[in-house]
Amino acid sequence: MEQSGGAANMATQICHQISSVFSPPSPSPHGSPLDVLVEEIAAAGGGGNRVFVHGVGREGLMLRALCMRLYHLGLSAHVVGDVTTPPASPGDLLLASAGPGGFSTVGAICAVARAAGGRVILLTAHPDSGSEARRNAHRIAFLPAQTMADPEEDAVAATVRLPMGSLYEGAMFVLFEMAVIRLAELLSQTPQDMRARHTNLE
Numbered sequence: 001m002e003q004s005g006g007a008a009n010m011a012t013q014i015c016h017q018i019s020s021v022f023s024p025p026s027p028s029p030h031g032s033p034l035d036v037l038v039e040e041i042a043a044a045g046g047g048g049n050r051v052f053v054h055g056v057g058r059e060g061l062m063l064r065a066l067c068m069r070l071y072h073l074g075l076s077a078h079v080v081g082d083v084t085t086p087p088a089s090p091g092d093l094l095l096a097s098a099g100p101g102g103f104s105t106v107g108a109i110c111a112v113a114r115a116a117g118g119r120v121i122l123l124t125a126h127p128d129s130g131s132e133a134r135r136n137a138h139r140i141a142f143l144p145a146q147t148m149a150d151p152e153e154d155a156v157a158a159t160v161r162l163p164m165g166s167l168y169e170g171a172m173f174v175l176f177e178m179a180v181i182r183l184a185e186l187l188s189q190t191p192q193d194m195r196a197r198h199t200n201l202e
Contacts, residue, residue, distance in 0.1 A: 013161055014170070021145045021171040030127060033141035037095070037179045040121050040139065042186050044093035045075045052088060052118075054080035054109045055097035058165065059123075062172040063097055069180045072194040073187055080109055090117030097123040099168040100149030102131020110136040123175075125149075125168050145171045 022034075030036070044051050051070055053063040063079070070077035078085040080094075088094065094113040098106045101124055110120045114136045122137035125147045134140075145168040162170065184194070 010161070017162060017167055018145075018170045018174055021143055021167065022174075024144050028142045028144075030140040030142040033123070033143055033175055034178050034182070036121060036139050036141045037175070038182045038186070040093055040119065041070065041075070041095075041179065041183060044091070044119070045073075045183075045187065047091055049091040049093060050076040050078060050086065050088070052078050052080050052085070052092065052094045052113065053096075054094065054106060055123075056103055056105060058169045059097040059099055059172065062169055062176065063095065065173065066095070066176040066180070069176070069194075070183075072197045073180065073183055073189050074193070074197065088113050088116040088118045092116070092118040094118050094120045095123065096120065096133060096137075097172065098129075098131065098133045099123075099125050099143075099145075099147035099165055101126035101129025102133045104132075107132030107136070114138075123172065141175075143168060143171050143175065 041051060051067075053067045054060070055063040067077045067079050092113070094110065096106050096110050096113075110122065110133045114120050119139075120137045121139050121141055122133050123141040123143060124134070125143050125145050126149060127134065127140045127142050146162070147165040147168045183189075
């Protein structure tokens, strides 16, 4: 049976890997992904606009978690595909994720959102993919982490303990938590304010 020290060491290594995503060797031309998210979400919320999120697989699960917290912050936040999701309108914001650069479904949703007059922010590890999602994005939140598109035998990927796209998805979770903390400060939302919006139908 693995000792607790072994589990703690593994957890430390995983956290270090996620932390390294936010300390790239050189600055990104797209800027800080945290700044991009906070600026865009705050602008949408301040203007009374809606925030939509969309992603597939585990990326989509991370975005659903963010959507929940945005609602707790008092924003009009919606998951694309839910039966209660309203139509996108001019000034609304779509946060979409395509870690490997693009997915056909994500690209199509980005195109629809932009055609409706919304702003599109794409989270990705491959900002130069040339995908439909990239072409329709107003801004990029660049997370330089391993995704499903990166082969396991790659020199960088080979040093990563997390399998497949887990590093990108783990970085998404941490990025979103940081964004929520900063947005709470900007929107003057206390923990009590956020708790008051949590569902009681549990």
